[in-house]
Amino acid sequence: MGILFHKLQAKFPEIKEKDILWVLTVPAIWNDGSKQFMREAAQKAGIKKESLLIALEPEAASLFCMHLPVDKMSVEGDSGGTTAKVSPFQKGTKYMVVDVGGGTVDITIHQVVDKDQLKEIDSASGGAWGGTMVDEAFKQFLIKLVEKDVYEKFEQDCKEDLVHLYREFETKKRNIILGKTGMETMKIPIALVDTFEDVRRKKLKDHVEKIKEFQDKVKIIGDKLRVDADIMRSWFDLSTKKTVEHVKQLFEHKNAKDVKTILLVGGFSESPMLQDAMRKNFKGKRLIIPDDAGLVVLKGAVIFGHNPVTIVSRVAKFSYGVRVYRDFQDGVHPNDKKLTVAGKVKCKDVFASHVKKGQELVVGEAQSNQRYTPLEADQMSLIFDIYTAPDEDPKYVTDTGCINVGQLEVEVPDLSGGKERGVWVQMIFGGTEIVVEAKDEKSGKVTKATFDFLQDEGQSSDSIP
Structure with missing residues (x-):
């Protein structure tokens, strides 16, 4: 910069x-x-x-x-007719x-x-x-020519020559002509030839001529590699x-x-x-x-x-939500999610959705506005685990396909309200990145909120809606 x-x-x-x-x-x-x-x-x-x-x-x-x-x-047009524009x-x-x-x-x-x-x-x-998939196909072709251990030695010892080789290939792969028959020619580093001959104690030219798959289709002449046009075109097939x-x-x-x-x-x-x-x-x-x-x-x-x-506007690729505790309901929540928190029976691992998959996300507008309260009276911040889900209406963060993508931390500025303090969290998903705002419901103060997708997985949420 x-x-x-x-x-x-x-x-x-x-x-x-x-x-x-x-x-x-x-x-x-x-x-x-x-x-x-x-x-x-x-x-x-x-x-x-x-x-x-x-x-x-x-x-x-x-x-x-x-x-x-x-x-x-x-x-x-001026004459009463029509013209193409x-x-x-x-x-x-x-x-x-x-x-x-x-x-x-x-x-x-x-x-x-x-x-x-x-x-x-x-x-x-x-x-x-993309184009690197074609590069990989070319690499596998070279490995067939010189064998894996020789290619890896060349790759390790001759990095500058390796760069020149792929630059040469980059030019060639943009100009392969459709329908052309015969052989295409490109330069290869003499260091690749020398590496093969040092390791194998024989001529690369002679070695290539004995590979049945490439007979009459691939030739090495000095620092020139001649390849049948059909083989070159095949490198594009998978991509x-x-x-x-x-x-x-x-x-x-x-x-x-x-x-x-x-x-x-x-x-x-x-x-x-x-x-x-x-x-x-x-x-x-x-x-x-x-x-x-x-x-x-x-x-x-x-x-x-x-x-x-x-x-x-954009379209949500996943459902986004946070892991929260909710009041346990017999017959609704599974027993393996049941636990007691601060003297109350709760259901853990609930997926609280902020955005559903396929939802239109208008740029600059909050797509959700939800209230959260702390579990403990002396908490200074609320920390949520953020999850994505491939389904439109996930129930629990342990559902198949749910992924922990990071954490959201919201400061709680007023400690006088105990556990009943409320913070309203807005997630604005319409831009290329997610913007999060948290507003204390008593003071109206917008507090700092961070959305960290690079945190380690496995930490639990400490809030309830």
Whole structure:
């Protein structure tokens, strides 16, 4: 950060650190703990908390693409006839954003609700099927060529050569031509050849020629690797298959039934192999691939930084709640949840929902407002375990799929009220990160509340609703 700021000062002497807003983009499929980790890492790198925004990558891409001339509409001409005009997406348009980066594939569905405003109509999903999956297939191919122990020795001893090898492959994999026959050529480090020959005491060229799977399909000539085009294309199979299958599944959702357009963005979207797979499998959809698709997220992040409220609502991927104690009811609560706390019979491990899966979360508005009281009269704060659940209406935090994601700590400023003190907790889920506020019901004072997704699991809640 310091180097960039000094360079900016050289061109703009009056600039101050507070004049810079940093926008950090992350995959939309990341959980809340991952987002918090990135925020804290950015702060340790010298970026102040108030100068940092977290943007979701497919949303940033979508914001940029909103301004692209992609729709044709008819407008009345001066002569009374109609002429065709190209414009950005019109109000009400729904489209799927498939953001294919180096590591992850992020997919979500957006709808234009007004000029420069979007809403999410299906929660983000995806997986680790991006360009690195192709890199892994290439790595496994190399291991077959030189064998695992040789590759690991090369990887350990020749790190600079390893970097150059994958840079060479990065260029090659973006330019593999569909339908081409014959052999493709790329450079490999001579250090890889030397490592093999030092370990195996034989020529790599001769060794490769004896591998039945690669006979007449792979050759080593000096520092050149010649590979049959079909083998190179096969390295893309798993990545494209996973992406296509997931997009097909999403089109089965009720929210996606009337979606006719797919925006393909991200660095790996420039791959002809992926583009071809998308065209072949979604012939009834309009596929839009912007120019310089790898820069779309970056450009959209700039737009987001200038106007973060362009995303007006999102959809909850999980149910969110806290673990609490409630009065035990015979016949309603299971006996294994029964215990006595402060002289009262309670049911433990109850999932108190703040947000339900699939709920629309309006940006900037509190999605829940619940009252909590302490279990003990001398408590100075309330500490809650925060859980997510894959179901819409979980009963207990021990239900299948429930995950402890961290803690929420709320200060209790007034000790005079004993256990009957009440604190109202609001969770604002609409942004890219969760904002929590706690208000003392007697004084009206808003007290500090933190939502820590990086705490260890296993600590119990000490509050009751």
